[in-house]
Amino acid sequence: MPTLKPECAARGQSGTATAAPPRANLAASPRSTHRRRRRSALLPSVLTFAVIVASGGLLLLIEKGMLNGMHTPAPLANAKQTDHQHRVAPRDPAVDVESQILQDIRNRTIRAMCGQQNSDHSVWSMSSPQRKTLLQHILVNEKYRFLYCYVPKVACSNWKRVLKVLSGALADVHVHLKMDHHADLLFLSDFTPDEIRHRLRTYFKFMFVREPMARLLSAYRNKFGEIKAYQHKYGAEIVRRYRKGYAKKGKVAGDDVTFPEFVRYLLDEDPERMNEHWMPIYNLCQPCAVQYNFIGSYERLEGDAAYVLERVGAPQDVRFPERQAWYKPVTKETLHYYLCTVPQKLLRELLPKYILDFSLFGYPLPNVTTDYCRH
Template sequence: MKFTDSTTNKTSKAEEKPNKYKVVWQKLSSQERQLLEAKPVHELSKGEPYLGRKQAMQKKCRQLSNANNDIELSRMIYDDKHKFVMCEVPKAASTTWRKFVWFLLGKVKTKEELRHVNQSITILNRGNLPTLASLNISEAMKRLSTYTTFFAMRHPFDRLVSAHDSKFTSRDRGVTYKMNFGRRIAINQAKNHMHGVPVNNKLTSRDFNLENIPEYQKLNDVEKTDVAEYVKIIRSGEIPFQQFAKYVVYQQQATNMDAHWRPQMSLCNPCAVNYDFVIKFEDLSTDSNRLLEYLQRGEPEERKLSLKLIPSRVTNKKTTQQMKTLDSSTKQQLEKIYGDDFAILGYN
């Protein structure tokens, strides 16, 4: 498995921009690992397909040659009242589940209030949700070993396409990722698109006139159109999937990967934590409601949350179409980056 930073109390460079978020790691001792492995099968996972899912994951973890004991405590949200620990996986219903947790923690009193909560206040780097990183290791382990632990998993390439769709297209009304990542990616990959026109920060200004560049003046009409279209990409930060994929490959090689597309095995490491329950994004409504019903047992019926089935913007068809735009080298490198996700989480 590849981790962005396997040192405790280090800050991941990938998350300094745009998310100033302190990533806190803990390397479990053999005793701590054994304590989590010894947890009995949770009642939520005793039926199928949950038992089979859990057993298959455990079997594959035992076969993993490069397994380690590093876990990211700063990604694990806990609730002492309902006694659960959730490992957050961006682009796997994380926004929905953070809002559920917000309600369960009593941050709002009614479901109607919850509907009006701005999801941005629940983002981990805001510090409004309690994580195990705020506790000493003894208290963190106490919760991991006795509370209901869970995370949501998703097909690695669906998640990758979703990250691009939500951060680097017109769907995202914000500009943070586009300006901090998109522009830089477009500039760094501009060589094959600019027909010899120099690339510099002046191009990001909408007031800058391409006609003033001598190299641009020498181009034919088709080349000028190519350059003008690419300058639009540089200025907007709305990069195509191919460029995003190449950047992910580069980021992984630099061990500097953003959480929205970092492998799920790196984010939650189920081989070390032995989660009680795993939500499968492809069965999101069914799995989430099973878990919600358990966590809210004893609550008045009128206060209980449930998840209605909402179709995802990113379908298998869309993922297939996007992957077809990649060259074979980029595909192979992505398969390697997300290899443990495919192997351990049971996707193909």
């Protein structure tokens, strides 16, 4: 079997909203009436989602389809800040009000769900395999004192470029070199337990998330459409397992795996033993055991990345890389097409495997009803 190096999405869809900085002085703004209207319009849908999540009713709602049309926000920053970090200048007060509301709701949701008895509340209470996965996915920057939990297919290649620039291993984020996902990078797993505890307690911690089904589709198109090693190792096995007449075939290319076949494969996999490119984000970064100061989103990548770089005190000339010319974004239309090729029964069985990614990070469940797929 070939040795597989982790690869990550190069760039997300551009966005204009950034994550929540410190609360602004609302009384100083002349647009207070407008802001109150925006708050009143925003609260019902967000609060409804938070109540549903906190009550643990998402699995039931999958069957009833009640979340299909609900709008929910992209994830925002955790309210905690460490003393050694630089403060970020306040933004437009109206935007800050919305961000603060969503931040408060999201933090309450995470606390409520992570407060369940079956959740790990410490890195050291996890099983050895879980802890190993987590520590191998948290990158460390000693100079700027931050920890970044990378999630494959959520722009982590570019974040690794940024980390290499900040550590002096790379001259510029735009240097055209094939990304080595291990060289010149420091992982939390490289440290002793006491050193790990110190960094988890004192360093600024952040991660980035993505709509779960869009992330799966991105992994599917990249690994089975472009990467020979994944076609040979995973694709051939999937074809033999789920395609009639191929169970005993000796030589299978594995380069024509269909998306429904990929979904069938995921249904039979243990989330804790999945390949990192389709392992749930929750299992990779364990947000109940690690209290992240900031959780940015792929959908707001441009603004959220700029916020993080300013927050950690990175030099102003270090900017998050722009999207590569070859990158193929997963659009809403593309995702709709692929999801509607999968039998509804399979999708209903798949969603619970990623339910924590949907609920903790504020993503609505996809609409895969027959009526929706007719359009």
